[in-house]
Amino acid sequence: xxxxxxxxxxxxxxxxxxxxxxxxxxxxxxxxxxxxxxxxxxxxxxxxxxxxxxxxxxxxxxxxxxxxxxxxxxxxxxxxxxxxxxxxxxxxxxxxxxxxxxxxxxxxxxxxxxxxxxxxxxxxxxxxxxxxxxxxxxxxxxxxxxxxxxxxxxxxxxxxxxxxxxxxxxxxxxxxxxxxxxxxxxxxxxxxxxxxxxxxxxxxxxxxxxxxxxxxxxxxxxxxxxxxxxxxxxxxxxxxxxxxxxxxxxxxxxxxxxxxxxxxxxxxxxxxxxxxxxxxxxxxxxxxxxxxxxxxxxxxxxxxxxxxxxxxxxxxxxxxxxxxxxxxxxxxxxxxxxxxxxxxxxxxxxxxxxxxxxxxxxxxxxxxxxxxxxxxxxxxxxxxxxxxxxxxxxxxxxxxxxxxxxxxxxxxxxxxxxxxxxxxxxxxxxxxxxxxxxxxxxxxxxxxxxxxxxxxxxxxxxxxxxxxxxxxxxxxxxxxxxxxxxxxxxxx
Numbered sequence: 001x002x003x004x005x006x007x008x009x010x011x012x013x014x015x016x017x018x019x020x021x022x023x024x025x026x027x028x029x030x031x032x033x034x035x036x037x038x039x040x041x042x043x044x045x046x047x048x049x050x051x052x053x054x055x056x057x058x059x060x061x062x063x064x065x066x067x068x069x070x071x072x073x074x075x076x077x078x079x080x081x082x083x084x085x086x087x088x089x090x091x092x093x094x095x096x097x098x099x100x101x102x103x104x105x106x107x108x109x110x111x112x113x114x115x116x117x118x119x120x121x122x123x124x125x126x127x128x129x130x131x132x133x134x135x136x137x138x139x140x141x142x143x144x145x146x147x148x149x150x151x152x153x154x155x156x157x158x159x160x161x162x163x164x165x166x167x168x169x170x171x172x173x174x175x176x177x178x179x180x181x182x183x184x185x186x187x188x189x190x191x192x193x194x195x196x197x198x199x200x201x202x203x204x205x206x207x208x209x210x211x212x213x214x215x216x217x218x219x220x221x222x223x224x225x226x227x228x229x230x231x232x233x234x235x236x237x238x239x240x241x242x243x244x245x246x247x248x249x250x251x252x253x254x255x256x257x258x259x260x261x262x263x264x265x266x267x268x269x270x271x272x273x274x275x276x277x278x279x280x281x282x283x284x285x286x287x288x289x290x291x292x293x294x295x296x297x298x299x300x301x302x303x304x305x306x307x308x309x310x311x312x313x314x315x316x317x318x319x320x321x322x323x324x325x326x327x328x329x330x331x332x333x334x335x336x337x338x339x340x341x342x343x344x345x346x347x348x349x350x351x352x353x354x355x356x357x358x359x360x361x362x363x364x365x366x367x368x369x370x371x372x373x374x375x376x377x378x379x380x381x382x383x384x385x386x387x388x389x390x391x392x393x394x395x396x397x398x399x400x401x402x403x404x405x406x407x408x409x410x411x412x413x414x415x416x417x418x419x420x421x422x423x424x425x426x427x428x429x430x431x432x433x434x435x436x437x438x439x440x441x442x443x444x445x446x447x448x449x450x451x452x453x454x455x456x457x458x459x460x461x462x463x464x465x466x467x468x469x470x471x472x473x474x475x476x477x478x479x480x481x482x483x484x485x486x487x488x489x490x491x492x
Contacts, residue, residue, distance in 0.1 A: 023430045023461050025416040028359045028370035028391045029399040032418055033114065033465055034428055036124060038355050039282035040174045040189030041263035043122045045396065045473075046422050050112035050465040056128075058461030062383070062433070063102040066456045069095050082146060089146050096139050099160075102456065103376075103383065106131035112465070119472040120178035124191070126170070132351060133165040134378050144210070153213040161205035164379045166350065167198040168289065174261070185267035185276065195257035197289050199229035200348065204380075210335065218306050219335045225299040228254045228291040228346060236299070236338060254295040259287025259350055275361040282355045289348050296343035305337050352377050359391075367392050387414075387432070397421045405432060412457050423469040433457035 022037040029035060031045035034056075050056065071079045072087045082092045109128040116122050144156045174191035202225070209220040227234045231251035234244045263282035270276060354377075359370035370389040375382055389403035399418040404411070416430030 023414070023416055023459070024372055024374060024385070024387050024405070024432050025389060025401050025403045025414045025430050026399075026418070026428070027355065027357055027372050027387075028368060028389050029401060029416060029418055030365075030368075030391075030393065031396065031420050032399060032428070033112075033420070033426065034418075034461075034463075036114070036174070036176075036189075038284065038353075039263035039265065039280055040124075040191045040261045041176055041187045041265045041280065041282065042189070043176050043178070043187065044114060045420055045467070046470045047115040047468040048112070048426065048465045049468065050109055050463065052108070052110040054464045055112050056107070056109040056461070056463040058459060060105045060432075060459030060461075061102070061456055062105075062459075063100075063456040064097045065100045065102075069100075082142075089143075089150075092146055093139065093143055096142060098139060099381070100137045100139065100142070101381070101383075102133075102135045102137075103378070104131075104133040109463075115468075116470050116472050120181070122176040124172070124174040124176075126172040126174075128170050128172075129167070130170050131165070131167045134162070134351075134380070135164075136160060136162045136380050148212075153211055155212070156208075156210045158205060158208040158210070160380060161208075162380045163201070163203040165199075165201045166289070167200070168257070168350075169196040169198065170194070170259075171196075176263075183266075185269060187265045187267075189261075189263045189282075191261035193259040193261070193285075193287065195259060195287065195289055195350070196253050197228065197255035197257065197291060199232070199254055200226070200289070200291065201228075202226040202348075202379075205336070208335070216306060217335075218304070219337070220304050221301040221336050223301045223336050223338065225338055226346065227297045228295050230254055230295050234297050234299075236340060242333075255289055255291035255346075257287060257289035257350070259285050261285070263355075272364055273362060275365040278357075278359040278361070280355070280357045280359075284353045284355070285350050286352045287350055289350060291346040291348070293343055293345045296346055297340065298343050299338040299340050301336055301338060305335070351379065365393065401430075403432070421467050422473075423467050426465045426467045427463070429460075429462035431458070431460050433459055 022034055024038070026032045026034040027038055032042075033044045033048050033050075036042045036044060069092075070082045072082070072084075072091070074080050074086065080087050107128055107130045109126060111125070111127040113126070114122065114124040138158055138161055140156055140158045141161055144158065147154070170193050172191050172193040174189065176187060176189035179186040179188060203223075204225075205221070205223040207220075207222045209218075211218040230253065231247045231249070232244055233247065234242060237243050261282065261284040263280070265278060265280040267276040267278050354375045355372065357370055357372040359368050361368040368391045370391060372387045372389065374385045374387070376385075384407050385405055386407045387403050387405045389401055391399065391401040393399055397420055399416070399420060401416045403414045403416075405414065412433040414430065414432040414434060416428065418426070418428040418430075420426050
């Protein structure tokens with residue numbers, strides 16, 4: 001099979017191990033180790049230690065399209081792709097949102113340490129691998145794929161198509177402080193992150209005007225492709241597809257950067273039954289990455305191009321879907337007519353996020369209701385999410401919660417379960433998006449049995465940590481001393 005534009009994604013996704021974002025469902029899980037990643041003002045119950053492979057593993061995908069947008073049942077019970085002539089253009093295009101997208105977020109912690117240096121002071125140190133990918137595929141692109149030269153002439157205007165991916169290592173230092181001695185119920189936190197870039201792929205079609213007629217195709221394109229990676233040499237083949245050479249002796253960091261997290265929490269005390277209304281806000285990953293010129297390869301369009309004798313793509317009943325998509329991709333790459341130019345130093349921001357939440361505990365802090373707003377500022381667009389969470393705390397060592405997200409992910413149910421002992425082995429597992437309707441997806445000689453039918457939204461995260469207590473916890477110390485006194489009394 002020829003190497004195509006998708007090979008660029010494959011090259012850059014090789015560092016992926018496991019991951020997913022921090023779970024929004026843990027934002028209101030009091031004493032949780034995980035939620036400090038979303039708001040550095042939050043303080044866990046105890047000091048802790050986590051290691052690679054145990055502390056923080058998962059996978060996460062979010063999209064506003066799913067399998068039902070691209071596969072359709074036929075009369076004999078088989079599935080037809082959206083390109084099949086028996087699937088009408090109107091049916092397919094009406095099923096798509098205005099801006100189809102897919103986000104992939106990966107991260108795994110290599111080392112995670114948190115400890116107290118006073119009754120009001122908490123520090124955290126982390127080392128991890130972070131990867132994110134963002135794809136925006138305009139609806140007009142799918143109209144071109146489906147309809148092609150349906151009339152003579154046929155015109156398409158494809159805008160804001162992008163495929164962007166980052167992989168980098170992160171070393172962080174965080175600090176949280178309780179300011180109740182100054183303003184009762186107020187806590188603040190901050191974290192500085194030092195970033196080391198592994199790679200970045202950035203493919204953008206800002207504008208593509210395509211006029212198709214029986215004897216001449218005209219293309220006006222404004223597009224670019226960047227690859228920032230040491231040891232990977234990307235090149236264009238004669239047929240305009242991408243190829244690459246991998247030089248392992250030249251592998252190294254593509255650049256350096258920095259980022260900051262800032263957070264605040266305010267607890268307004270009411271009474272013992274309702275405990276306090278808790279307001280919180282944070283901004284995370286506010287930073288940049290600087291890629292050195294030797295690590296940057298740049299490809300741009302050459303301007304206006306005219307083609308004659310363009311081959312028609314057959315979409316008959318006996319078509320091979322893979323071969324057809326290969327032909328379309330080849331033709332699309334030829335339209336872009338990318339040419340390599342001299343690379344240059346590149347500065348790029350990473351993807352900041354905003355969190356704003358309000359939580360109302362009740363039943364003497366055994367349960368709570370929380371509402372969380374989350375905005376992720378992507379490279380080309382912003383994803384917004386609103387999550388309603390019900391949290392249950394049967395004991396301070398155990399959190400259980402269910403939540404409901406209702407914006408970017410459509411409508412989805414999530415859950416989380418955490419064991420948070422004062423000392424010993426802690427554990428958490430959860431998901432923000434749990435798909436309830438799945439189907440088998442044929443993949444050649446095998447099938448994928450659990451593919452979401454509707455929107456492709458799913459994440460799963462779990463991990464272990466070692467809790468090491470908190471000598472500054474006066475209430476905990478008092479309880480331990482009381483238990484010791486009762487034991488001594490029974491012995492006497």
